[in-house]
Amino acid sequence: MSSENIFLFVPNIIGYGRIILAIISFYFMPTNYVVATACYVLSALLDAFDGYAARYFDQSTKFGAMLDQLTDRCGTMCLCAVLISFYPRYSFWLLLSMTIDIACHWIFLHTSLLQGKSSHKFVDMSENPIMNLYYTNRTVLFWMCFGNEAFYCALYLLHFTEGPLILGISLYRIVLYLSTPVALIKSGISLLHLFVASKNLSIIDVNERRREKRE
Numbered sequence: 001m002s003s004e005n006i007f008l009f010v011p012n013i014i015g016y017g018r019i020i021l022a023i024i025s026f027y028f029m030p031t032n033y034v035v036a037t038a039c040y041v042l043s044a045l046l047d048a049f050d051g052y053a054a055r056y057f058d059q060s061t062k063f064g065a066m067l068d069q070l071t072d073r074c075g076t077m078c079l080c081a082v083l084i085s086f087y088p089r090y091s092f093w094l095l096l097s098m099t100i101d102i103a104c105h106w107i108f109l110h111t112s113l114l115q116g117k118s119s120h121k122f123v124d125m126s127e128n129p130i131m132n133l134y135y136t137n138r139t140v141l142f143w144m145c146f147g148n149e150a151f152y153c154a155l156y157l158l159h160f161t162e163g164p165l166i167l168g169i170s171l172y173r174i175v176l177y178l179s180t181p182v183a184l185i186k187s188g189i190s191l192l193h194l195f196v197a198s199k200n201l202s203i204i205d206v207n208e209r210r211r212e213k214r215e
Contacts, residue, residue, distance in 0.1 A: 005059045011054040015067040018043045022075045029082045032159040079152050086159040104190035111197040147182025
């Protein structure tokens with residue numbers, strides 16, 4: 001039986017497309033908000049399609065999951081970097097947002113991998129009904145991620161234009177106001193990931209130190 005080339009799996013090819021679109025959006029972000037927004041939003045929306053393709057074609061891989069995570073994190077980080085140049089007085093909060101996003105996802109992912117190598121009992125957030133809904137309901141997860149991205153995109157667009165008016169109010173401002181609570185909740189969930197991952201990492205440390213002392 002010939003070995004499979006996971007790099008050519010359908011969801012991973014979609015992932016490469018997401019990266020290309022993201023890079024194009026980065027190039028145009030300072031100057032052309034139409035092209036930048038179109039490419040950035042399309043890259044973000046394809047995130048849902050690569051997951052569907054992975055399930056449909058039975059092509060879920062660790063490489064694909066990592067590619068997906070890195071594209072998401074780097075995309076949001078680069079958009080925040082541009083926003084800092086647009087809104088320097090809010091640089092602290094944007095830098096804090098970037099730090100929370102990167103640090104919390106990194107330690108949670110790394111700790112999850114380490115947990116797979118141990119049989120010790122860990123803190124499980126899915127036992128909490130709210131977190132269980134977040135983990136198991138794809139609709140809830142989609143709208144949480146969508147709302148978070150909408151917050152940063154609305155900030156970005158407002159630097160260039162107020163956009164269409166609805167009852168005399170800028171559409172982009174409406175999106176900003178509606179998505180702000182979602183972005184705050186998303187950051188709160190990320191901080192909870194950081195706390196729980198740190199607790200689980202300490203359990204792994206204690207477990208390994210006990211094993212070393214026995215040896």
